[in-house]
Amino acid sequence: MxxxxxxxxxxxxxxxxxxxxxxxxxxxxxxxxxxxxxxxxxxxxxxxxxxxxxxxxxxxxxxxxxxxxxxxxxxxxxxxxxxxxxxxxxxxxLNRDHMHLACLRCGKITEFASELFDALQRQVEERCNYRIAVARLEIGGYCAQCRGQARSVENHLPTPARHRADPGAEPHQHATKRTKGIS
Amino acid sequence: MxxxxxxxxxxxxxxxxxxxxxxxxxxxxxxxxxxxxxxxxxxxxxxxxxxxxxxxxxxxxxxxxxxxxxxxxxxxxxxxxxxxxxxxxxxxxLNRDHMHLACLRCGKITEFASELFDALQRQVEERCNYRIAVARLEIGGYCAQCRGQARSVENHLPTPARHRADPGAEPHQHATKRTKGIS
DNA sequence: AGGCAGTTGCGACTGATTCGCAGTTCCTGC
DNA sequence: GCAGGAACTGCGAATCAGTCGCAACTGCCT
CATH class of the missing domain: 1.10.10.10 (Winged helix-like DNA-binding domain superfamily/Winged helix DNA-binding domain)
Structure with missing residues (x-):
């Protein structure tokens, strides 16, 4: 992909x-x-x-x-x-490293490559004296489409509201579901 | 940690x-x-x-x-x-996001925070129109200590040597082993 | 102090991944 | 082309992380 x-x-x-x-x-x-x-x-x-x-x-x-x-x-x-x-x-x-953004609401995966990411890796190799073999940057968040819709996106946000119990646990799914299990 | x-x-x-x-x-x-x-x-x-x-x-x-x-x-x-x-x-x-470097040879974990990482996240939010909740950057590579020692660090490197079969599978462990399994 | 929604321990279960082994197959050297 | 052996494979069983339903329990609000 x-x-x-x-x-x-x-x-x-x-x-x-x-x-x-x-x-x-x-x-x-x-x-x-x-x-x-x-x-x-x-x-x-x-x-x-x-x-x-x-x-x-x-x-x-x-x-x-x-x-x-x-x-x-x-x-x-x-x-x-x-x-x-x-x-x-x-x-x-691929030749070019890229990161993956996963929408916590709809499950959509977006890929994104950036010079900043490349630069960051160079910085790590230099400053940490490391030889990088794999760099995996995965981001969980909310895509524009999902933010447009209503409903609480308050998880993970610093919302110190009183008497608000456990935020909704499961991500909604408007992305394609797949059949589970191997063989 | x-x-x-x-x-x-x-x-x-x-x-x-x-x-x-x-x-x-x-x-x-x-x-x-x-x-x-x-x-x-x-x-x-x-x-x-x-x-x-x-x-x-x-x-x-x-x-x-x-x-x-x-x-x-x-x-x-x-x-x-x-x-x-x-x-x-x-x-x-913590307040500050940081990345984790894992040495594929000795298993040591190093943490590293950087303004570039922060900037990269801002860039993603802007360019991808995303609201980031979690950003996880994990890097596998070889630390200075392990590169100093002998032995093949050739995995993952573009080494198209002929007749070299499967590189060593398991990472060596000079880091603390732990007992596995829960309860 | 009382009540009950939120929590817990338990045991069974699932899904992903690994492993040992015996049979099969690719590739090399002839 | 062909034989031999190391590399690979399918199979079945095992392991391991994580989840779930349920009945008993307990913080915490009133």
């Missing part, structure tokens, strides 16, 4: 075999699912789609392949503020 | 009762554990410590209280790059 869709299909395969990693049918299927995804997918969604290409693929293979790609820095793992469940989401790593 | 230890003990209690939230013994115990923690704790560690104050406290109470504090914006939830397991870590929210 890149900002610019500048990915050469099959690039993953080339990269992996260049590194002496075996290319199996299952891996090819999983890679192609990730490479062609138009939105962030979690492991169970990747499994479901990969099975359309190779019905025998197993859950563990998906997890093992995701681990492999992660270790090789080809994909990024996201939490997307855990808007629904604890699953992780994956996207192919 | 704040940058500056400028927390007034009992502040949480006051804040909660100000908001009409009932202060039970269990909550007091959990709050005090979080307020006095010198490092990031996950739910099971919080439970273990809270039980020293009130032996009857249950796992679910810890989770429910953490949820409460989160919703009220009194604590932040962190992943710390999932260096060990999938548990979340918690820290009391």
């Amino acid at each position: 890149p900002l610019a869709n500048s990915q050469i299909p099959g690039k993953f395969q080339a990269l992996l075999s260049d590194r002496g990693i075996r290319l199996t049918g299952q891996r090819r299927a999983i890679l192609s699912v990730i490479e062609t995804a138009k939105r962030h997918l979690d492991a169970s969604q990747i499994l479901r789609r990969a099975r359309k290409l190779d019905a025998s693929i197993d859950r563990s293979t998906v997890y093992r392949t995701l681990g492999l790609l992660k270790r090789h820095g080809l994909i990024d793992e996201l939490d997307l503020m855990h808007l629904e469940g604890e699953a992780h989401y994956y996207e192919r790593k | 704040p940058l500056a230890n400028s927390q007034i003990p009992g502040k949480f209690q006051a804040l909660l009762s100000d908001r009409g939230i009932r202060l039970t013994g269990q909550r007091r115990a959990i709050l005090s554990v979080i307020e006095t923690a010198k490092r990031h704790l996950d739910a099971s560690q919080i439970l273990r410590r809270a039980r020293k104050l009130d032996a009857s406290i249950d796992r679910s109470t810890v989770y429910r209280t953490l949820g409460l504090l989160k919703r009220h914006g009194l604590i932040d939830e962190l992943d710390l790059m999932h260096l060990e397991g999938e548990a979340h870590y918690y820290e009391r929210k």
